[in-house]
Amino acid sequence: MSTPLMDKPGFLRSALGGLPRPFWALWSGTLVNRLGTMVMPFTGVYLTQERGMPVAAAGAVMAVFGAGSLLSQPLAGVLADRIGRRATLAGGMLATAAVMLWLGASTSLTTITAAMFLLGLVIDVYRPASSALVADLVSPEERPRAYGLLFWAINLGYALGMTVGGRLAGMGFSWLFWIDAATCVAFAVLVWRAVPETRPEAQESAGGFGVVLRDRVMVGFTLVMLGNALMYSQTVTMLPVAMTKAVGMPTGDYGLAMALNGVLIVVVQPVVSGWLGRRDPSRTMALGLAVMAAGFGLTAFVTTVTGLALTIVVWTVGEIITAGIAGTVVARLAPAHLRGRYAGLSGFAWSASSVLAPLLGGTLLGVGPEALWFTIGGLGLVSAAGMLALGPAVRRR
Template sequence: MTTALAEKPSFLRSKVGGLPRPFWALWSGTLVNRLGTMVLPFTGVYLTQARGLTVAAAGIVMAVFGAGSLISQLLAGVLTDRLGRKATLTGGMLATAVAMMALGYSTTLPAIIAAMFVLGVVIDAYRPASNALVADLVSPAERPRAYGLLFWAINLGYSVGMTAGGWLAEQGFLWLFWINAVTSVAFAVLVWRAVPETKPEGTQEGGGFGAVLRDRVMVGFTLVVLGNAVMYSQTITMLPVAMTKVVGVKEFGLAMALNGVLIVVVQPLVSGWLGRRDPAITLALGLAVMGVGFAMTSFVTDVVLLLISIAVWTGGEIVTAGIAGSVVAALAPAHLRGRYSGLFGLAWSASTVLAPLLGSALGVTGGALWFVLGGVGFVSAAGLLAMGPAIRRRSALSAL
């Protein structure tokens, strides 16, 4: 047994609510960081209003950011396994703070593009490390609840950050960059001081991404996650474009607040119960419900119908929260948890590119896009049910 794994029981001796204290340090850092996540939601406004870029130029800058995010998860996955979970997370957060400040003070297009690319690479580099830390620290039975709590913290922090960011942007965009940078540093310091390194020591056999790609269950599960991510990414790409034409900008913003409210109120109440259910069946149910919710968008003609559709797909989102991360943790060998989490994260990064392309191809008027998304939800659910026996076998082995 490696040194890190031999020390694992000591991590679990001191628990709060059944979860080890280092997890709560990670949870607190995630919440603080998301409270300060103010730049990305207002990047388009910042580039066009504060820096005077054309819409076309701003689009190029955002595409460069997307290219960086595609690299991010795979690179961070490798670093998580090689350098360690804590080192990767803290390094990613400190690099995010530097990139934020560089972007905030950049005035020329080349400088802005360079800063945005680096920001795309580093801003979510913490995710594979965070996912691996939870898998290392938390027992298999408690992982769905732990990942669900992280999901809850991200949504709570993001909702507050969005609200505060809108007000601060009116005072001056530099406030957003400074707060985002400071909270990133706070996350790094908290993890460095309060979270132990859990990376297994010593040489391991069968390393590298080749081992991950040879795992057919993990590759299939990643495709399912991609379907989930493509559906959800429409909420920040094509859904606003389509629904603001139907109900107006202000009404759409108020309706979307329901998503955050339901997650903050309902998700903590049901995460423990959902975590005790079969993961494949539970996740498949959530994906199917999400598909129904997005398909319902085709019939939206007023705010009430919009609220109903949002409530339905948010219900599916709540069901899936925490389950996917626990499945990845069960599938991954301890020494490859960073790489497995990196492939998992790549599905979400890829969805930010695929979702708008799908919307552009099918159009936001009429029902084609939303019915296709409904189909994506059901196909993803069916695929997951087909993989259910394999996931259950691997989960049982990982729990031994």
């Protein structure tokens, strides 16, 4: 007996069809850009090995990048509303390309530090503009699927880019900077040529960022997103440390287990995004956060690579559930002329987590693995409860 999922043409139409052509241009540009994301994952290696910095100095330089990132999202949100989504996205990508090349050519501590700050400021300028573009171009019913597909493109491109970047780094780090810069330019050109400007009338966009901060529902949702970000950020901060140092897991085994995350997202996420998009966003987001919390909480009991793989499967399922929902909620809460600012506030939660997550995780891991993972799991459950509490207000919007 056939089922809808077995009907491949029908499945492809439901998973990929019905979205406007400009969205697919944005999706393609996002994929190309992520395929070239090679510099940031290897920044620490570049600073210590290529530029000969002590580990402490490299850490301080990377903290400067985080400081730039904290300013990036609110500024980008205002620009997306004032000068336009397309102009902000394309301008941010071109600025990122220029700073990438400057960083690659810098040799002194002063210029490297300045370049890292500017890179933190411009590298994610595209995010609020991209989020606002999806909300402007795609109908409310299709937004969860559209945001989910963008999430899929980011993960697919990143996984492939990391594989290629690791090999190119062995040939010389200059390749990474040139390829990253080239894909940024390609993203900018594609969006400028194929995506229309969707900014509302200028007079409607008047007002500062305080307009968003006075929206208590949006501020509450941003706190939920901060909890989500602090939880997920442990995967790139304390999880590798906890597994290799505290548990004694070989790095090869750890990398193999972590590959499950990317594989599951690439294979599963497009299949379920349409179905998840038909569910209530607040309850779906809360469910995903709770599943992620369970996965991270269970990490306290991991002693083998098999156990780690099982917890990765659990929190990846939660990640897939939440993938297209956050952007959907922000689009539902934001007035059309303030979508950039609202997306910027949501993005600020992730920028803040890049600074706070290692501080929180490092302190807790110093106490013990159980302290870290039970606290992180508890934080996820609190975030899920907060999302449920916000649900009625989100539905009224």
